[in-house]
Amino acid sequence: GAVVSQHPSWVICKSGTSVKIECRSLDFQATTMFWYRQFPKQSLMLMATSNEGSKATYEQGVEKDKFLINHASLTLSTLTVTSAHPEDSSFYICSASSGQGAYEQYFGPGTRLTVT
Amino acid sequence: GEDVEQSLFLSVREGDSSVINCTYTDSSSTYLYWYKQEPGAGLQLLTYIFSNMDMKQDQRLTVLLNKKDKHLSLRIADTQTGDSAIYFCAETSGGSTLGRLYFGRGTQLTVWP
Numbered sequence: 001g002a003v004v005s006q007h008p009s010w011v012i013c014k015s016g017t018s019v020k021i022e023c024r025s026l027d028f029q030a031t032t033m034f035w036y037r038q039f040p041k042q043s044l045m046l047m048a049t050s051n052e053g054s055k056a057t058y059e060q061g062v063e064k065d066k067f068l069i070n071h072a073s074l075t076l077s078t079l080t081v082t083s084a085h086p087e088d089s090s091f092y093i094c095s096a097s098s099g100q101g102a103y104e105q106y107f108g109p110g111t112r113l114t115v116t
Numbered sequence: 117g118e119d120v121e122q123s124l125f126l127s128v129r130e131g132d133s134s135v136i137n138c139t140y141t142d143s144s145s146t147y148l149y150w151y152k153q154e155p156g157a158g159l160q161l162l163t164y165i166f167s168n169m170d171m172k173q174d175q176r177l178t179v180l181l182n183k184k185d186k187h188l189s190l191r192i193a194d195t196q197t198g199d200s201a202i203y204f205c206a207e208t209s210g211g212s213t214l215g216r217l218y219f220g221r222g223t224q225l226t227v228w229p
Contacts, residue, residue: 004158042221044159049216105161108158
């Protein structure tokens with residue numbers, strides 16, 4: 001089946017630093033990738049949608065200058081949390097769709113970010 | 117925006133059937149999904165149903181869709197302790213961003229031995 005990986009699986013960083021999270025589709029070409037944020041015992045909150053080769057579309061209330069998304073190839077999207085603060089600590093999950101009948105969306109295992 | 121509602125908790129005994137319910141508000145929903153999330157992990161797609169279907173069965177999983185009432189359910193037969201997880205209902209509609217999913221808050225299923 002379709003496999004999506006994320007790296008790193010967890011990261012601890014200091015306030016003010018930037019952290020990059022990678023999302024890769026391993027066995028299919030991901031026309032579209034999605035980035036979600038999940039708080040403990042909460043649902044997933046869509047942050048942005050990215051299509052390969054074009055700028056990401058951010059959801060209302062998500063700062064695009066703080067959460068930089070790059071979808072440079074059909075198998076890789078990155079999320080960079082810039083100038084991280086403790087309130088950015090969360091579980092970040094990406095998903096990918098091949099775009100062909102986009103009804104199947106495959107999720108990565110998530111990245112736990114802790115900002116100290 | 118679109119609302120997807122689920123009950124938050126469900127407890128069952130091993131071997132019993134589990135039924136997780138979900139309601140949604142978007143009448144233009146095209147696909148409805150059930151995802152499973154185990155602790156500290158991402159979401160695993162369990163099954164999905166197209167809006168013109170009433171039922172879909174896949175091994176121990178049965179999905180029922182009542183489009184009139186906008187009600188979706190997931191039945192897990194012979195529930196096992198390994199089924200303990202959070203189950204998310206999600207939907208997408210053709211009118212919104214391609215593939216954009218709207219999730220419920222998830223139902224924590226606990227299976228007792």
